[in-house]
Amino acid sequence: MVNLVTEISRYLMLIIMVLYTILNFYVLRKNDLRWQNRVCRKQIFLVFLLQCLGYLILYLRTEDTKILAFYGFQVAFFLMYFILFKTIYPQCSRVLLSNLVFLFSLGLLMITRLDFDRAKKQFAIGVIACLITLVIPAIIRHMRFLSRWAWFYAIVGIGLLSVVWLFGSTSYGAQLTLSLGPVALQPSEFVKISFVFFTASMFQKGQSFGRAVITTAVAGAHVLILVASTDLGSGLVYFMSYLFMIYVATHKFWYFAGGLGAGAVAAVGAYHLFDHVKVRVAMWQNPFSDYEGKGYQLAQSLFAISSGGWLGLGLCQGYPGSIPLARNDFIFSAICEELGVIFAICLVLIYLGFVLQLFWVSTWMDVLFYKIVGFGLAVMLGVQVFLHIGGVTKMIPSTGITLPLISYGGSSVLSTMIIIGVIQGLHLMKQNEVEEIERRAVEPEEPEEEREGEGRFR
Amino acid sequence: MVTYFFVFLFVGIIGYLGYFTYVKADEYRTNEYNSKRQTIFADRFVRGDIVSSNGKTLATTTTDDDGNEVREYPYGSMFAHVVGYSTKGNTGIESLASSYLLNSSINPFVRAVYELRDKKSPGDTVVTTLDTRLQAAAYDALGDNKGAVVAINPKTGEILAMVSKPDYDPNEINDIWDELVDSDNKNSNLVNRATQGLYPPGSTFKVITALEYIRENPGTYSNFHFDCDSIYESGEYQIRCSHGVSHGEENLKEAFAASCNGAFASIGETLNFASMYQLCEDFGYNKQLPVNLLSNASKFTLKDSSSLWDVLQTSIGQGQTTITPLHNAMIAAAVANGGVMMEPYVLDHVENENGNVIRSFSPKTWRTVMTKDEADLLKDLMRAVVTDGTGSNAQGDGYTVAGKTGSAEWASGKDTHAWFIGFANVDDPEIAVSVIVEEGGSGGSVAAPVARAVFDAYYEAKNS
Numbered sequence: 001m002v003n004l005v006t007e008i009s010r011y012l013m014l015i016i017m018v019l020y021t022i023l024n025f026y027v028l029r030k031n032d033l034r035w036q037n038r039v040c041r042k043q044i045f046l047v048f049l050l051q052c053l054g055y056l057i058l059y060l061r062t063e064d065t066k067i068l069a070f071y072g073f074q075v076a077f078f079l080m081y082f083i084l085f086k087t088i089y090p091q092c093s094r095v096l097l098s099n100l101v102f103l104f105s106l107g108l109l110m111i112t113r114l115d116f117d118r119a120k121k122q123f124a125i126g127v128i129a130c131l132i133t134l135v136i137p138a139i140i141r142h143m144r145f146l147s148r149w150a151w152f153y154a155i156v157g158i159g160l161l162s163v164v165w166l167f168g169s170t171s172y173g174a175q176l177t178l179s180l181g182p183v184a185l186q187p188s189e190f191v192k193i194s195f196v197f198f199t200a201s202m203f204q205k206g207q208s209f210g211r212a213v214i215t216t217a218v219a220g221a222h223v224l225i226l227v228a229s230t231d232l233g234s235g236l237v238y239f240m241s242y243l244f245m246i247y248v249a250t251h252k253f254w255y256f257a258g259g260l261g262a263g264a265v266a267a268v269g270a271y272h273l274f275d276h277v278k279v280r281v282a283m284w285q286n287p288f289s290d291y292e293g294k295g296y297q298l299a300q301s302l303f304a305i306s307s308g309g310w311l312g313l314g315l316c317q318g319y320p321g322s323i324p325l326a327r328n329d330f331i332f333s334a335i336c337e338e339l340g341v342i343f344a345i346c347l348v349l350i351y352l353g354f355v356l357q358l359f360w361v362s363t364w365m366d367v368l369f370y371k372i373v374g375f376g377l378a379v380m381l382g383v384q385v386f387l388h389i390g391g392v393t394k395m396i397p398s399t400g401i402t403l404p405l406i407s408y409g410g411s412s413v414l415s416t417m418i419i420i421g422v423i424q425g426l427h428l429m430k431q432n433e434v435e436e437i438e439r440r441a442v443e444p445e446e447p448e449e450e451r452e453g454e455g456r457f458r
Numbered sequence: 459m460v461t462y463f464f465v466f467l468f469v470g471i472i473g474y475l476g477y478f479t480y481v482k483a484d485e486y487r488t489n490e491y492n493s494k495r496q497t498i499f500a501d502r503f504v505r506g507d508i509v510s511s512n513g514k515t516l517a518t519t520t521t522d523d524d525g526n527e528v529r530e531y532p533y534g535s536m537f538a539h540v541v542g543y544s545t546k547g548n549t550g551i552e553s554l555a556s557s558y559l560l561n562s563s564i565n566p567f568v569r570a571v572y573e574l575r576d577k578k579s580p581g582d583t584v585v586t587t588l589d590t591r592l593q594a595a596a597y598d599a600l601g602d603n604k605g606a607v608v609a610i611n612p613k614t615g616e617i618l619a620m621v622s623k624p625d626y627d628p629n630e631i632n633d634i635w636d637e638l639v640d641s642d643n644k645n646s647n648l649v650n651r652a653t654q655g656l657y658p659p660g661s662t663f664k665v666i667t668a669l670e671y672i673r674e675n676p677g678t679y680s681n682f683h684f685d686c687d688s689i690y691e692s693g694e695y696q697i698r699c700s701h702g703v704s705h706g707e708e709n710l711k712e713a714f715a716a717s718c719n720g721a722f723a724s725i726g727e728t729l730n731f732a733s734m735y736q737l738c739e740d741f742g743y744n745k746q747l748p749v750n751l752l753s754n755a756s757k758f759t760l761k762d763s764s765s766l767w768d769v770l771q772t773s774i775g776q777g778q779t780t781i782t783p784l785h786n787a788m789i790a791a792a793v794a795n796g797g798v799m800m801e802p803y804v805l806d807h808v809e810n811e812n813g814n815v816i817r818s819f820s821p822k823t824w825r826t827v828m829t830k831d832e833a834d835l836l837k838d839l840m841r842a843v844v845t846d847g848t849g850s851n852a853q854g855d856g857y858t859v860a861g862k863t864g865s866a867e868w869a870s871g872k873d874t875h876a877w878f879i880g881f882a883n884v885d886d887p888e889i890a891v892s893v894i895v896e897e898g899g900s901g902g903s904v905a906a907p908v909a910r911a912v913f914d915a916y917y918e919a920k921n922s
Contacts, residue, residue, distance in 0.1 A: 003576045011570055244460055291491060303492040306483035307499075311566060319494050341479045345472050352468040359461050375460060382464045386471065395474045 002060045009053040010314045014343055016053070020046045020102065021346040024353040027095050028360075033431070040094035044082065047102045048075065054109040054315065061316035067112065074123065078105065081130050089137055091431040092424050093361065099354045100405065100420050104413070106347075107406030110334055113315055114327045118408055125410040132414070133421040140425025141432070147369040150201035153194040154218050160187040161222060165229040186411035188226060188234040193418055195222055195238055196245065196376035203249035204369040212246065212255065230276055233387050233401030239263055240383045245376040249368065284397035297324045301392045304337035312340025327408040329400045333392045348389065351404075355382040361427045374426050377419045488557035499560040502573075505529065506559040506581030508541055508551055511618075511806060512919075514590045516541050517552065519581075533590065535625040536597045539650035540588065540617075540751070540804065543628040546635055550650070554750045555584040555805055558817070563810040580811045587616035587806045595915030596621045596893075599908040604896040605875075606651040606783040609912050612791035612881060612890045614821035615800030619912065620784075622651040653753035656780035657894055660866025661717045661848075661901070662877045663775030665789060666741060668714055668839060669832060670734050671725045682710040682725075690720030697723040697770050700865055700874075700900070714839040715847025717863060719774045726773025731763045741792075741799075741827050747785055748801040748824050756781040776867055787892030788824075790861070790879040793836045794887030797828040841884050849878065851906035854914045856921070858884040861909065863901030873897040878905035882913045889916050 020043060027039040055071040078101055085097055104126055112119035140146070164178050164187050177184045202215040219242045226235035243263070247256040270277050279294050287295035287302065300323040307318060320326045320334035327334075336344045355378055362374025381404050388407075391398035402412040486492065487499075504527065508517040516537050521527050529545055531537065542550020544559075552559070562569055562579035572579045596607035596619045609619040624645040626638055638647050649655065672679045686705035690697040697719050699705065705718045713721035735758065739745065743758035759778045763769050771777035784802060792799040800821055807818035828836075840860035843849040848863040861880020868875055876898030881890040891909045898904035 004574060007570075007573050007576075248460070288489075288491075299489075299491060302486045303489065303495060305478065306486035307492065307495045309483060309487075310479060311570075313498060318498065322494060336475075341475055345475055348468055348471050348475070352465065355464055355468075356461060359464075379460065379464075382467070386467050389471050390474075393471075393475060393478060395471065 006057045006060055006314065009057050010312070013050055013053050013057075014311070014340065016046050016050045017339075017343050017346045020050070021349045021353075024095070024099070024350050028353070028357070033091070037094050040098045043095075043098040043102070047098060047105060048078070050102075051075070051105050051109060054106075055112075057315045058109070058113055064116070067116070070112065070116075070120065070123070074105065074108065077123075077127055077130075085134065088134060089424065089428060091428055091435070092137070093357070093427040095357050096354075096361075096420055096424055096427070099350065099357070100417070102350070103354075103405035106335075107331070107403075107408075110331055110338075110406065111327050111408050113338070114320060114331075114334060115408075118327060122408050122410075122413070126413055129410075129414040129417045133417040136418055136421025137425035137428050140422055141428050146197065147201050147204045147367075150198055150205075153198035153201065157191040157194040157198060158218070158221055158225065160191050161225040161229070164188065165225050168229065186409070188229075188231055189411040189415035190418075191222070192234075192238065192241075192380055192415060193377070193422070195219070196241065196373055196380070199242060199245045199249075199376060200369045200372035203245070203372055204367075207250045212250065216242075216246070227270060227274075230274070232270075232277065232280070233384075233391075233399030236387060236399060237380055237383045237401070241376050241379040244379045245372050248375045249372055280397045280399070284394060287394070297330065298392075298394060298398055300324070301330050301333040302394055304333040305341070305393060308337035308340055310341050312336070312338050312343060314338060328402050328412075329388070329398075329407070330392050331403055331407045332389050335406075348385075351382075351385045355385070358423050361423050361430070364430045365426055366433075370426050370429070374423055377422060381416065381419060484557040484561075496556070496560070502578060503560050503562050503581040504578045505544065507583045508555065508559070509583055509585045510588045510590045510593075511586060511616075512589050512591065516586065516588070516590075517544075531628045533593075534629060535627045536590075536593055536621070537588070538625040538628050539622040539652065540620040541586075541628070543631045546631050549648075550751065551584065551586060551804060555808075558582045558584050558808045563808075563814075563816040564812065582811075582816060583809045585806045585809060586804050587611075587618060588620070588804065589618050589919065591919045592619040592912055592915050593621060595619075595911045596908065597623075599911035600893075600895065603898060603904075604645070604651075605894045605898065606655060606892075607894075607908060607912065608652045608784050608787040608892045609916070610787050610791050610800075610802055610890050612794035612800070612887045615788075615791070615802045615824075616806070616821070617802050617804045618889065618916070620650075620652045620804070622649070622655070650752065651783065651894070653747075653749065653751050653782055653784045655782055655894070656754055656756065657783070657875055657877075657896075658777075658866040658868055659775040659779055659781045659786065660864030660875065660877050661719075661722075661775055662786055662789075662862045662864035662879050663773075663779060663781075664714060664717065664722050665793065665836060665840070665862055665879075666734075666738060667722050667725060667729070667773050667775075668710065669828060669836060670729055670737050671710070672832065672835060673737075674729060674733070679710060682713075684708055684713055684718065684721040684724060686713075686716075686718050686720045688720070690723050692723065692727060692770060693766050695767055695770055697774065711839055711842050712846075714862075715842040715845075717843075717848050722774050723770040726769050727763075727766070729763070729769075729773070731760055731769065731772075735761045740825070741789060742785055742825075743779075743781070747782070747788070748822075749784065749803065751804065753784065754782055756785045775864060783892045783894050786877070786879045786894075787890055790840075790881050790892060791887075791890035792827050793833050793840065794860075794881040794890050795833075796830045797833040798826050799824045837884065840880065844880070848900075848902035849880065849906050851902055852878060852880055852909045852913070854910045854917070857882045857913060857917050859910075859913060860884045861906070863906060865899065865901045873899050876901040876904035878902075878909045880906075880909055882916070888920075889913065 023043050027036050059067050111122050168178050177186050223235045223239050243256050243259040283295045287298040315338050318337040320337050323330045358378035365371040387399045387401045388403045390396040402409050404416040505519045517531050519527050519529050540550050542552040544552040548556050559581045563582050569579050592609055600623055607621040610617050624647045626647045685707050688699045688702050688704040699719045705716045738758035743756045746755050747753050757780045760768050760772045801824045805819050808816045810816055843862050844853050844859045849861045852859045852861050859880055859882045864877030865874040876895040878893045878901050881887040891912050893905040893908045895904050
């Protein structure tokens with residue numbers, strides 16, 4: 001009986017995943033907010049359904065009633081979050097909202113399966129992050145002076161990264177974390193945001209060649225410190241994001257191409273200079289050349305993905321625990337193993353849709369600063385997803401990076417939620433402008449302040 | 459542009475994931491290090507059947523009413539080494555085809571139905587290149603001797619039969635295991651002698667010596683002559699022909715047919731061993747054979763002519779040189795196939811429960827080891843072995859055979875290992891055979907008849 005229920009749930013989960021993915025692209029068909037909201041209501045229904053089935057399987061397989069309680073808390077919180085967000089920001093992008101909750105809840109489900117205690121911690125961090133980031137869209141919308149702080153962002157960014165480089169604790173061969181009492185932070189996750197704000201502020205003021213050189217020098221300093229701290233994944237994420245930002249700012253394709261060329265040269269240089277880069281490349285070429293040592297993780301990841309096949313082995317029926325760090329740097333492999341490659345492909349499509357949505361919000365922005373911020377942050381997420389999935393599947397050398405919103409890790413979750421908050425803020429600004437124009441057309445004499453206030457408290 | 463770039467990247471990931479799952483996954487899934495997950499597959503699939511090319515079941519799984527599974531091998535010990543066993547680790551085909559046997563390529567919906575009913579899905583069937591009629595002939599002909607027989611199709615590399623003795627009954631592997639691995643058991647029953655046994659090639663090596671001589675003396679090899687008085691003396695050493703026979707005045711073909719040690723030792727003295735070493739490596743010595751059964755690499759070590767004794771010994775297939783029966787079959791097959799050595803293989807195709815072919819394996823050329831002309835010259839020499847020389851016992855009715863015998867010395871005071879390598883028909887070779895009978899004595903009288911039994915079985919099956 002248990003088997004019957006878990007097997008049916010398994011296939012239902014796959015069907016729900018496919019439906020959600022289809023809706024995620026379907027919603028982009030019409031740029032009509034009301035219509036989009038209707039589609040997103042269906043998506044949100046699917047989020048809860050998927051979560052329900054997932055925890056049902058987990059409960060039936062483990063018979064741990066605490067899992068049911070955990071599930072209950074999650075449903076309550078996510079419902080509350082949806083309502084709260086929509087109440088505070090009635091014009092928010094529902095697509096972004098449902099994707100955020102979808103990805104985060106899917107991550108929680110997977111982490112619960114892998115390590116229940118860590119899942120509880122992740123949930124707690126998620127709750128705090130969700131609540132904190134509620135204010136982000138408002139900050140973006142109202143604090144127009146954010147674009148004037150270029151050097152402040154640069155100093156904070158380089159300062160934090162340097163501190164980690166010099167004093168950070170080393171874990172799994174990379175200096176990433178900074179311990180402040182009981183809290184261990186990964187500053188590179190947050191400097192991502194200040195880095196994008198810095199670049200956007202610089203180019204907001206002008207796009208002269210001299211300015212581009214100065215900006216590139218500071219940006220390069222960020223990347224170099226990251227590489228020196230052996231955080232190659234983040235270094236690459238920053239680098240790619242910068243290339244796209246400079247292109248969006250200047251529309252000069254040769255900046256982008258030249259940067260890409262310089263990056264390739266730098267990559268070859270890094271390969272010869274740093275042993276850890278050589279090791280990563282060697283393990284990518286053949287993880288079995290050092291199976292017991294450095295290739296173990298990738299080999300286990302490939303075993304997991306290949307064993308799962310198209311349909312997956314089913315939740316709690318594989319051995320994703322055999323992959324070291326399955327909960328963060330290798331969570332995609334765990335998903336492939338138990339939920340299947342079809343499910344995983346849907347996940348890639350959802351991320352693609354998500355990143356495209358972020359791009360479109362950014363494209364609409366009239367002010368260059370916001371446009372660059374939007375693109376920069378969206379590229380960061382996109383590249384991160386690519387590096388994570390490419391790395392664990394042996395498509396590219398592994399860089400050891402988290403899958404946004406799904407992987408375990410407080411800094412990663414909080415920073416991704418801030419990024420999405422920022423983009424929600426951009427979306428709101430645009431909606432407001434649109435509405436403003438519409439209102440002016442209908443009631444041209446209405447004073448501005450009143451309308452703003454109304455919008456906020458509706 | 460940014461958008462297209464990311465669409466491209468992500469579509470790339472999806473393409474790669476699909477490729478990985480469709481093409482590469484099997485390789486990783488069945489990796490020996492992934493043993494933990496193999497148990498999961500055994501819980502989900504009923505291990506599939508292994509079938510011979512003529513449609514006989516070599517291994518199957520039966521399930522009783524209580525759901526207990528038994529792996530059965532209807533031919534008992536006849537296919538012990540090549541098919542292997544799967545209840546005490548995996549060996550042979552049971553190992554190399556494990557990913558197909560423990561996987562079900564039936565329609566995913568049908569599979570879902572199986573899973574919903576909490577039933578195991580039927581594993582895929584692996585159809586091999588082995589023919590039970592040839593296998594039985596080789597198995598019976600080898601009798602109680604220790605040794606091995608390999609038969610391959612020279613044009614494709616398909617392994618048609620592979621016997622190794624002493625053997626064991628894979629149906630009882632768990633009961634007899636302790637006995638087999640006991641240190642008092644000197645029989646090495648578990649070793650597949652066909653692919654792992656390393657024997658001195660004896661006179662079968664003269665195929666290589668003759669080829670090297672022909673290459674070094676392109677215009678003049680046909681002028682070769684030698685007067686054999688049963689003992690060839692060079693420096694302080696003596697090389698004797700077997701049974702003290704004097705072959706008298708002979709040319710290259712006659713010396714080859716009579717397997718005259720004196721003639722070939724004298725040829726060896728004239729050879730450049732640096733190029734001989736290269737030739738042997740070209741033929742696959744010192745290399746892992748391209749076969750996915752557990753195998754050992756044949757060895758050829760002599761690199762120069764500095765030691766006369768080594769030169770004399772090596773030229774007639776003694777000394778440090780060792781070879782596996784499979785490799786020797788490949789050499790015979792290369793001569794038969796105009797100089798092209800094919801990769802030997804034993805899996806023909808994989809079918810799902812409904813008999814649809816899921817994957818089929820095609821012949822692959824390993825390397826071209828000599829020209830067509832050289833192969834024809836060797837073929838001519840080998841034909842003479844059967845018509846006018848030591849290998850006459852390999853000839854049966856209704857087909858023509860070419861080959862080479864060998865009686866390899868391996869320990870003083872012990873009887874020689876009997877070798878025969880050869881192929882039939884001479885004009886259109888369809889089957890190449892390699893036989894070794896440990897301590898069998900003379901190759902011509904002991905090994906050649908075993909080869910003949912296999913040839914007979916092949917042509918009987920073909921003509922029936």
